[in-house]
Amino acid sequence: MYHLVVGAINWTDLHLSPTAVDLGFFQLKWYSLAYLAGIFTAYFYVSKLLDQPGSPMARRHADDLIFYASLGVIFGGRLGYVLFYNLGYYLANPLDIVKLWDGGMSFHGGVIGTSLGILYLARKNSLNWLRIHDYVACCVPPGLFFGRLANFVNHELWGAPTNVPWAVRFPETIAGITVLGPPRHPSQLYEALLEGLLLFAILWVMFWKSQARYQPGKLVGAFIFFYGSFRFGLEFIREPDAQLSRFAEVTHLHMGQWLSLPMILGGLYLMATAARRRVRVEPTVGTASVA
Numbered sequence: 001m002y003h004l005v006v007g008a009i010n011w012t013d014l015h016l017s018p019t020a021v022d023l024g025f026f027q028l029k030w031y032s033l034a035y036l037a038g039i040f041t042a043y044f045y046v047s048k049l050l051d052q053p054g055s056p057m058a059r060r061h062a063d064d065l066i067f068y069a070s071l072g073v074i075f076g077g078r079l080g081y082v083l084f085y086n087l088g089y090y091l092a093n094p095l096d097i098v099k100l101w102d103g104g105m106s107f108h109g110g111v112i113g114t115s116l117g118i119l120y121l122a123r124k125n126s127l128n129w130l131r132i133h134d135y136v137a138c139c140v141p142p143g144l145f146f147g148r149l150a151n152f153v154n155h156e157l158w159g160a161p162t163n164v165p166w167a168v169r170f171p172e173t174i175a176g177i178t179v180l181g182p183p184r185h186p187s188q189l190y191e192a193l194l195e196g197l198l199l200f201a202i203l204w205v206m207f208w209k210s211q212a213r214y215q216p217g218k219l220v221g222a223f224i225f226f227y228g229s230f231r232f233g234l235e236f237i238r239e240p241d242a243q244l245s246r247f248a249e250v251t252h253l254h255m256g257q258w259l260s261l262p263m264i265l266g267g268l269y270l271m272a273t274a275a276r277r278r279v280r281v282e283p284t285v286g287t288a289s290v291a
Contacts, residue, residue, distance in 0.1 A: 008165075008167045008168065008169055008183040009166070009167070009168045009169070010168075010169050010180055011155050011168055011169060011170045011171060011180070012171065012180065016152075016153045016155075017030075017153070018030055018031070018153055018154045018155075020033055029150075030149075030150045030153045030154070031103070031147075031150040031151075031153075031154060033146075033150070034143075034146035034147045034149065034150035035073075035074075035143070035146075035147070037142075037143070037146045038140075038142060038143025038144075038146050038147065039066065039070050039143070041139070041142040041143065041146075042066065042069070042136075042139035042140070042142070042143060043062065043066045045138070045139045045142070046062055046065065046066070046135055046136065046138075046139045047059065047062055049135050049138060049139070049207065050062060050135070052213075054213055054214060055135075056127060056128050056131035056132050056134075056135065057125070057127050057132060061121065061125060061127070064121055064125075065118070065121055065132070065136070068117030068118065068120060068121050069114045069117050069118065069136060071113070071117055072110065072112075072113030072114035072115070072116055072117035072118075073110040073113060073114055074100070074110075074113075075113055076106075076109045076110045076111070076112050076113015076114060076116070077105035077106050077107065077109050077110035077113065078097070078100060078104065078105060078106075078109070079097075079109055079113070080105075080106030080107075080108055080109010080110065080112065080113070081104040081105050081106040081109060082097055082104075083109070084106055084108065084109065084255055084259065085104070085106060085241055085243070085244060085255060086104065086241075086243055088243075089243070103154075103156070106259075107144075107231075108256075108259040108260075108263075111224075111263075114136065115133065118132050118133055118136060128216065128279075130216040130217050130220070130277075131213075131216045131279075133217070133219075133220040134212075134213060134216065134217065134218065134219035134220050135213075135219070136220070137203065137219050137220040137222075137223035137224075138200075138203045138204070138207050138219060138223075140223065141195065141196050141197070141199040141200035141203065141223075142196065142200060144191070144192070144195045144196045144199070144227075145192050145195070145196025145197060145200070146196075148188045148189070148191045148192035148195065148196060149188070149189075149192050151188040151191075152186060152188035152189055152192075155170045155171055156188075157187065157188055157238070157239075158170045158184045158185070158186070158187060158188070158238075158239055159184045159185025159186060159187030159188075159190075159237050159238050159239060160184060160185055160187075160237050160238065160239050161182045161183065161184055162183060162184060162185045162237070163183065164183075164185065166186065167183030167184055167185065167186075168183065168184055168185075168186045169181055169182065169183055169184070170184060184239070185237045185238070187234055187237060187238040187239075190234055190237075191230070191231075191234055194230040194234070195227055195230050195231065198226075198230075199223065199226050199227060199230070202222060202226060203219060203222060203223060206218070206219060206222060207219060212274075214278055214279060215274035215275055215277060215278045216274065216277045216278075216279060217270040217271070217273065217274045217277060218270065218271055218274035220267075220270060221266070221267045221268070221269070221270025221271040221274060222267065222271055223267070224263040224264075224266055224267040224270075225263070225264055225266075225267025225268055225270075225271060226267070227260075227263060228260040228261070228262075228263030228264040228267060229260075229264055231256055231257070231260045231263075232256075232257050232260045232261070232264065235253075235254040235256045235257045235260075238254070238256075240254045240255070241255070
């Protein structure tokens, strides 16, 4: 039994609004801005990475990369949510699939969509698809950070009830009435710190302070392993989606945990086998190898 915690934060006292700009005829949501911030940050950072010796592609490919990756995130994320999290509803209401403004995106679906976009770009330009994945993986955590902050502002995807002193009481709809719910873990902020800042720091060290970028698959392997591990652990203190609460009870794991297991195993495999894929790469076409 959980009780109200002295000092627990009421989300309403933070005076946050899911809407960043409201002109009456037009509204701009923080969640949309989080996506835009993630895309622009990724473009800026991948450009810096491509300037380093051993780049798997030229700077001219960066625009196409961001375009295909962005499409993959949006369409893959949406279709992933439809298939993994609420298929029954969308089979009954297929037109709602295109209503992105109502929310509902899956990170795991976004990963699949982004990977397909990278594969298309690599095949089109005869590039090494796995090494491109390595570079893209380094650019993803900032977007995750912004996205999780937007989840908090939207008071969604909250954690399980808790008695910790930093618990937050989010607005919840019970029997058609919106009230402040019990103190909960602000799991969105935990994820912002782990999946965003910490994961970025890990990949930053691997890229800039080691030879990881010359071992195809090592960086993307680290990304999916650590993301999967963080997500798997945090799901234990995160409330499952309402429509999947029964699924969690029956399987003893949340949907996010089941989807993270292949990432953990795949990441371990890619990291363990990266050394054998080590390649001699050229800083620019036609020059001597640097690794």
